[in-house]
Amino acid sequence: MKKSNVVICGTGSCVPDHIITNDELEKSAPTNKEWVESVLGIRERRRLKKEENPSDMAAKAALRALDNAKTSPEEIDLLIVGTITPDRKVPSQGTIIQRKIGARNAVAFDINAACAGFIFSLVCAKQFLDNGYYKNALVIGVDAMSVMTDYKDRTCVFYGDASGAVVVKKLESENGIISTYFGSDGESKDLVTTYGGSAEYPVSYDVVDKRLQYLIMRGKEVGTTAIRIIPYALRKAMEEAAITSDDLTYLVPHQPNETLLKRCSEILNIPEEKIVITLDRYGNASNANIPLALDEINRQGKLKDGDKIGMVTIGAGWTWGSAVIQWGQ
Missing domain, CATH: 3.40.47.10 (Thiolase/Chalcone synthase)
Structure with a gap:
């Protein structure tokens, strides 16, 4: 049954x-x-x-x-x-x-x-x-x-x-969503942020002059954290699903940059050919990254009934999340 x-x-x-x-x-x-x-x-x-x-x-x-x-x-x-x-x-x-x-x-x-x-x-x-x-x-x-x-x-x-x-x-x-995991840590709120236009920094000539309405990112610190958190978050979801990286058909990750994803694939022991990449054409589209990549491989006919897909992401704050899906209805 x-x-x-x-x-x-x-x-x-x-x-x-x-x-x-x-x-x-x-x-x-x-x-x-x-x-x-x-x-x-x-x-x-x-x-x-x-x-x-x-x-x-x-x-x-x-x-x-x-x-x-x-x-x-x-x-x-x-x-x-x-x-x-x-x-x-x-x-x-x-x-x-x-x-x-x-x-x-x-x-x-x-x-x-x-x-x-x-x-x-x-x-x-x-x-x-x-x-x-x-x-x-x-x-x-x-x-x-x-x-x-x-x-x-x-x-x-x-x-x-x-x-x-x-x-x-x-x-x-x-089939379906086998496992999920998510978490957050607000200690690093200034590493990736936008100050302007908020209650803390309401819109003003000074805010615009200082270009505080734009996203600020400290790339080195972000990269170091992502390389640590992405493997950790995916492993948590895989542990809950009782699978290993060998069981994954595809990894559909956040799309920060190719070098970072290759490093994470090495840590997770996931072959690069299993990683779905869209950043070469679309860059980092934040919340759209994972559903965009999933839709691409779905419409390309690459997904088969029973395929296991890992999804993992990290965001400012920090926030992070992962899931393991067994494809099919």
Whole structure:
């Protein structure tokens, strides 16, 4: 007899049409194309047009996930969005997307856990479905990092705009979300942050003059922490799932840079060919990284029933999260 599990039934993603190359960024910021491509592994990234909002691409990703799951928007009763770049501070991004896709029967809200928000949202949705409170959930990861990126600063090469979504349901199945793990540590709140536009630093001429409205990142400290936390978080989820790295068909990770991911793969003893990479084309799209990559391999027909997929991420704060999924319905 099959068990009752929370299953990913559909995936979707959307990226803007506008491409920003390393050649372009060399003209505005103190960066080097060769270094960006050889060390970071990023060739280009996407950027929303001025007339576009993050909710626009999130809605497209959501509708594609719903279509892939053969589910109507009206069947969704829970909608959670992981984001750090909502259209507005009020109302929530979830309610804006809810209206755009016609998910009128859903309760909708956001989770801000920096780049780990999608995994936090997925864990939250799983709890609601496991306890029977809701039946069909739509989990979205979306960020327009361009709105908080200083294109005069060398860190601009890392970030891009994208969205991804999954539909999750409680089904009688051997497949589904086998394990999850997440955590946080607020001791390092200043290593990756945006000061301007908050209660601590309200919008003012001084804030704008000092460019405090843009994302600040201390790259060396971030890299050191990520190399420590990413393997740790994935191992916690694998331990709960009672599997080893050898059992994973794919690793779908956060997308900070290629060198860092290769180092993590060495620590975890996971062959590089098992790691799903999207950063070469899209950069670090924060909350969109994992659902975007998952949708890519799903639509490429690379996923087979029973495949085990590891997902892991780290975000500012620090926040981190991981999951192990057995693919199929």
